[in-house]
Amino acid sequence: MPPAPAGVHDETQPRLTGDALRDRIRQLPSSERYLFQLFSRIEDGDLTVVNPAGEVFQFGTPGTSVPLCLQIHTPGTYDRIFAFGTLGFCEAYMDGWWDEKNDNLVELIGLFYRTKVYSTARDRFTLGLFLKVITQRLKTVPTRIQNSYKNVQHHYDLGNDFYQRFLDPTMTYSCGYQLQETDSLEQMQRQKYELICRKLALKPGETLVDIGCGWGGMLIYAAENYGVSGTGITLSTEQAKLAEERIAERGLSDRIQIRISDYREFTGQFDKFVSIGMFEHVGKGSFATFMEKAKELLKPDGVGMLHTIVTQSNERNGAWVDKYIFPGGYAPQLHELTQELWAVRMPIAHCENLKPHYAETLKRWAENFSANWDEIQQLGDMYGDRFYRMWYLYLQSFEASFRYGGLHVYQLLFYKGKQWKMDVPLQVSLK
Structure with missing residues (x-):
């Protein structure tokens, strides 16, 4: 440090x-x-x-x-x-x-x-803070598609080399799933993907759309372990580039495509739908739009999974986080998700809170970030002491929020059409 x-x-x-x-x-x-x-x-x-x-x-x-x-x-x-x-x-x-x-x-x-x-x-809430908050939010409100591009690029286009220095080999930047205290970060992420695949009841030959696909980890896991094909959507050009390289290296280019697109502009129909750690960027004014799009993308009797941070607080994105980390971010409350899913007539089949798992994930990210700081510094002039302190505070404060504060992370399984019977496993093991 x-x-x-x-x-x-x-x-x-x-x-x-x-x-x-x-x-x-x-x-x-x-x-x-x-x-x-x-x-x-x-x-x-x-x-x-x-x-x-x-x-x-x-x-x-x-x-x-x-x-x-x-x-x-x-x-x-x-x-x-x-x-x-x-x-x-x-x-x-x-x-x-x-x-x-x-x-x-x-x-x-x-x-x-x-x-x-x-x-x-x-x-x-002082006048000075009020002016700062209003100015920032007017610039970043994600109901405007051009703002969504800028918001995502602010955080996710910092460079693939940077993220590779603290993420695991699957390049997963969302909550892992811990089964044992000794689980590595990679094990936690693969166990999370396995849990989602089982909840979605994926089968060979099915199609899967991933909104906010990151570096393609979910699609790669599902294709290799469940025989599906799919499409990933991202607004980050850096993520899309590396995702396509990783997919090609595994010989999956004929089964997985990556598209740089806002979810509102994307069309198609799929057997299964997933979105992991993206909904926080949608914005309150677009909750209904997102759910309507999820329904549109699902075939009749399709099944979807929404994995998102949820807050108990009335504050959805602190002023510091909004300015420096996730511009335009807005954490939903759980009842808002359930209401919007009911509004589009997609009932919830299962709901699970992974709150402690995210605290452990963030702990490992912070450890990797600090351990590899000397290498990160060599990536460019932007990675100076102030950047270090900003990111170290971000990772540590979010761990504290999940460990002691009002942040949670939920997986909501929903379906379109007739009742879908399923059996959610309480434990998963890697294949």
Whole structure:
């Protein structure tokens, strides 16, 4: 990890606790006081905060959880958080203005989730934050097809060489499925594909469409293990290029095609439908359009699978994530998915939550990302320290969200036409 700014923490400095802590907080400037008042709500947790002057503040109860140390290097951090909430907090991290002493951002953010620090800071919607959010969303709203192209390319066209440095050999960039603690990332992804294939009851000779196909992993697995043919849809030119190369290497070019297209512009009919980790980019205004398209693409009595992140929160895409990671993203709530599927008369046959599996997937991505950072840096000038801190925070914060926060990931199996009888396996094994 890039070196953090030099701190001034003196390990012998006494920690302010109890009345001394409360008295000192009352003396602080308003923006610094605001942050420490947020931390004062921590009871079941162990957080030490070191300010730029070297003062040490103790929040919570030592020994009640993983000990964490937030080191604030730059005084401007307080004003940034006061003005822009979690957006300011995350941008300050990108700029090296603060660190967790042991780079344990998962547990730090997890502590903020458990103690409502994050939600309280997020709910403080200032004028400055409002203007930033509105400006960003007007530029990225995915109901416009041209915006969908730009949004996808912002994240997924960073370069295939980059993604190959932290994904597994299947080049899968979505939640895996863990059966054993010792499962490798590749095993988790292949087990996820196997689970989906069984839920879809794929059979040799059937056709499968994959909306948001990434680098073709699902289609390749289904073709090689279940004898299907299919078409993958993506808006990323980088993904399409590598997907076609991977398909050709396996001698599957006559059975799998990749198309660069918005799902709204794609036509055809297939026996089975799947979409894995793409629905988050659809946007609330297009939920109904997506479901209508899924129904249109399915043959009579066809079966579909939607695999998507779902949120319990009223906040669908945080301001920082919207600006830096997934422009135009909008996580649905579960009831919105079920309502839209019912509206197009495609009943749900099965629903499963893979929440803990995504936390484990993100943990492995972050480990690979950090371990291969020296190689990533050699890929180009854009992969500098600020990029590292941005992506490290993204991977760690999303792991925390799935482990401790309100993010879930659901697989919804649905059907078109008559009742479809099926038997969903509780466990899968690789062939």
